[in-house]
Amino acid sequence: MGTILGDLFKTLGFGSAGQRNRRTGEPTPHPCLGCQDNETMDTPIQEIDKSNFKRFKNLDIVAFLRAAPGAMGDAGAVEIVTFDRCVYHANPDFGDISMDQVCQVCPPLKDCHFMTFGGGKIPQGWSTVYLGMGNYLVMKDAIFDFFSEAVEQAGFCTPAGLYGAWLDIVLNILSRPNWRKPKDV
Numbered sequence: 001m002g003t004i005l006g007d008l009f010k011t012l013g014f015g016s017a018g019q020r021n022r023r024t025g026e027p028t029p030h031p032c033l034g035c036q037d038n039e040t041m042d043t044p045i046q047e048i049d050k051s052n053f054k055r056f057k058n059l060d061i062v063a064f065l066r067a068a069p070g071a072m073g074d075a076g077a078v079e080i081v082t083f084d085r086c087v088y089h090a091n092p093d094f095g096d097i098s099m100d101q102v103c104q105v106c107p108p109l110k111d112c113h114f115m116t117f118g119g120g121k122i123p124q125g126w127s128t129v130y131l132g133m134g135n136y137l138v139m140k141d142a143i144f145d146f147f148s149e150a151v152e153q154a155g156f157c158t159p160a161g162l163y164g165a166w167l168d169i170v171l172n173i174l175s176r177p178n179w180r181k182p183k184d185v
Contacts, residue, residue, distance in 0.1 A: 048090040053101045063139035069093045071134030132159030142182045146173045
């Protein structure tokens with residue numbers, strides 16, 4: 001796919017959304033939509049475009065990144081993470097999908113209004129972190145405290161540093177043995 005985060009995951013040896021069998025080293029089956037039983041993905045990120053977006057309308061979204069059209073990294077992108085650790089990518093500004101179609105896949109996005117240097121408006125039940133240079137991370141309140149704690153423990157002190165690590169942090173939180181999705185989310 002070619003995003004910075006996708007390339008980072010490949011470089012780090014993550015397959016199937018980072019899950020590998022510890023004994024064999026083989027990728028574990030990937031639970032994302034479109035995968036068949038026992039099928040694994042070469043990359044942890046599935047592309048969403050105008051030809052397939054309808055398949056992804058009922059995602060159980062925990063976090064998403066919205067990059068402004070001139071943002072650092074994958075300008076214009078929307079990256080979505082679900083509670084089952086699947087990652088999706090669309091680019092309504094430079095890709096083959098409209099913003100309306102992306103908002104059908106990621107409904108909270110249509111209620112977000114971001115300011116130039118952070119801040120803005122997001123839906124109730126969600127929290128936001130400005131990642132610098134036009135990148136906005138929005139996540140369910142249910143995971144925000146875990147995310148903040150992980151960021152503090154890792155010692156991130158600049159948005160740019162966090163920009164390169166947010167996806168790994170979210171996926172790690174969701175893979176913790178003691179993590180359970182709250183019933184009210």
